[in-house]
Amino acid sequence: LARVLQDAREEGTPRDTMGEENMDVETTTLPEESQEVDASILLCHKIFALANPSAGVDVAALGEEVKRLVLANGMATLYPGYCERFGWMLDESVLASMIARNGQKIADLDLKIADATQNLGDVEVRDALLEKAVFLASVGDRPSALVAFEQCETKTVAIGQKMEMVFSVMRLHIFHDDWHEVKTQIAKLKDFLEQPGGADWERKNKLKVYEGVCLAACRDFKGATTLFLESLSTFTTYELMTYTDFVHHACVCGVVSLKRVELKEKLIDSPEVLAVIDSLPGVGSLINALHQCRYKDFMTAFPVVADGVLNNTWLTNHHRFFLREARVLAYQQYLQSYKSVTTASMAKAFTVSEEFLDNELSNFIVEGRLNVKIDKVNGVLVTNRPDAKNALYQSYIKEGDNLLNRIQKLSRVVDL
Numbered sequence: 001l002a003r004v005l006q007d008a009r010e011e012g013t014p015r016d017t018m019g020e021e022n023m024d025v026e027t028t029t030l031p032e033e034s035q036e037v038d039a040s041i042l043l044c045h046k047i048f049a050l051a052n053p054s055a056g057v058d059v060a061a062l063g064e065e066v067k068r069l070v071l072a073n074g075m076a077t078l079y080p081g082y083c084e085r086f087g088w089m090l091d092e093s094v095l096a097s098m099i100a101r102n103g104q105k106i107a108d109l110d111l112k113i114a115d116a117t118q119n120l121g122d123v124e125v126r127d128a129l130l131e132k133a134v135f136l137a138s139v140g141d142r143p144s145a146l147v148a149f150e151q152c153e154t155k156t157v158a159i160g161q162k163m164e165m166v167f168s169v170m171r172l173h174i175f176h177d178d179w180h181e182v183k184t185q186i187a188k189l190k191d192f193l194e195q196p197g198g199a200d201w202e203r204k205n206k207l208k209v210y211e212g213v214c215l216a217a218c219r220d221f222k223g224a225t226t227l228f229l230e231s232l233s234t235f236t237t238y239e240l241m242t243y244t245d246f247v248h249h250a251c252v253c254g255v256v257s258l259k260r261v262e263l264k265e266k267l268i269d270s271p272e273v274l275a276v277i278d279s280l281p282g283v284g285s286l287i288n289a290l291h292q293c294r295y296k297d298f299m300t301a302f303p304v305v306a307d308g309v310l311n312n313t314w315l316t317n318h319h320r321f322f323l324r325e326a327r328v329l330a331y332q333q334y335l336q337s338y339k340s341v342t343t344a345s346m347a348k349a350f351t352v353s354e355e356f357l358d359n360e361l362s363n364f365i366v367e368g369r370l371n372v373k374i375d376k377v378n379g380v381l382v383t384n385r386p387d388a389k390n391a392l393y394q395s396y397i398k399e400g401d402n403l404l405n406r407i408q409k410l411s412r413v414v415d416l
Contacts, residue, residue, distance in 0.1 A: 035238030040175045043069055048313040074098045075140040102139055126155040137172050159197045163189060170210055182214045209237040216249060217314045222257040232272040244276045251283045252309055256325040264291050295349045298330055328369050335372055340382045
């Protein structure tokens with residue numbers, strides 16, 4: 001219907017719809033179609049891919065693309081460092097041209113700010129300052145951009161506009177991989193949300209995504225999972241990542257932090273996840289295999305998902321952590337069903353050799369991650385799960401004794 005009405009508008013011939021003539025129907029566009037990832041974030045991913053090339057990537061073509069973008073954006077402060085990092089030939093004339101062009105642009109913006117200060121109002125001054133801050137951020141001059149954003153904030157009254165500037169500053173820090181400063185900006189944004197006029201649901205939801213990415217980048221997968229799951233149905237942070245990438249982050253973090261029941265309820269059965277799970281290589285197979293205890297399929301999908309983590313700009317540093325935690329989770333789940341099981345049987349279930357499994361389990365047992373003993377002589381694994389009921393009973397007895405002692409002390413004080 002919307003397409004028919006749109007065609008009618010383009011042709012200039014209004015059509016009858018449902019018996020109503022010249023009916024005005026506002027066509028809406030889905031956010032996914034109208035929103036794009038911020039250019040600095042896209043460049044950040046390309047730079048990461050160039051620095052950490054994966055199989056099948058044309059490094060030469062990617063390098064030329066990154067170089068073209070750096071030169072087109074006038075990133076004079078970053079260009080020499082990239083030349084040294086990626087083995088580019090430093091072109092002094094190009095560098096001088098970028099510096100001159102950027103200097104001229106900044107001079108023009110300063111004149112615009114001065115003119116607005118003398119002849120126009122605070123709104124125009126604020127717009128000119130913001131334009132300068134955005135330009136400095138686009139050319140990669142982070143120190144100058146931060147100063148410009150601070151100057152712009154002093155001229156900004158509306159809380160919503162201040163919050164949008166904080167989001168811009170966070171993307172600037174993310175581009176430079178400075179997660180400590182991102183945390184500082186998150187705290188600042190939370191303060192804005194507590195101020196009168198700051199209770200904006202859309203920005204609250206956007207903040208959850210930014211904070212979730214920050215927590216995931218800092219290896220707090222549990223905290224990131226909580227924030228990602230809360231944002232599944234309200235995601236609008238398309239300037240940071242696509243919805244498909246967002247679901248990928250939620251699934252990767254959720255696999256190693258959610259219990260089996262929660263995995264089914266919050267990821268496997270989630271309509272939002274099901275809508276895009278087929279476009280994520282191996283992720284759907286991994287989650288379903290883990291929940292359904294199909295460990296052969298789990299081990300098949302596991303390397304595919306692990307490669308996705310390795311090639312992810314913000315998760316790559318936690319690749320080994322993901323490998324370890326996902327394996328521990330699968331081993332714990334398998335052993336939980338047995339009081340004792342042969343090493344051969346478990347090795348067959350996971351499609352690995354007995355020697356490999358023996359070394360794996362030995363390391364995790366030493367680290368205290370698995371409650372199992374290895375009977376090497378008989379080739380048997382004996383689980384020694386802690387007695388939760390007995391531990392709870394002992395805890396109650398200890399707490400009860402402490403309570404009785406305090407009551408006796410109190411009674412003596414009352415008697416006196």
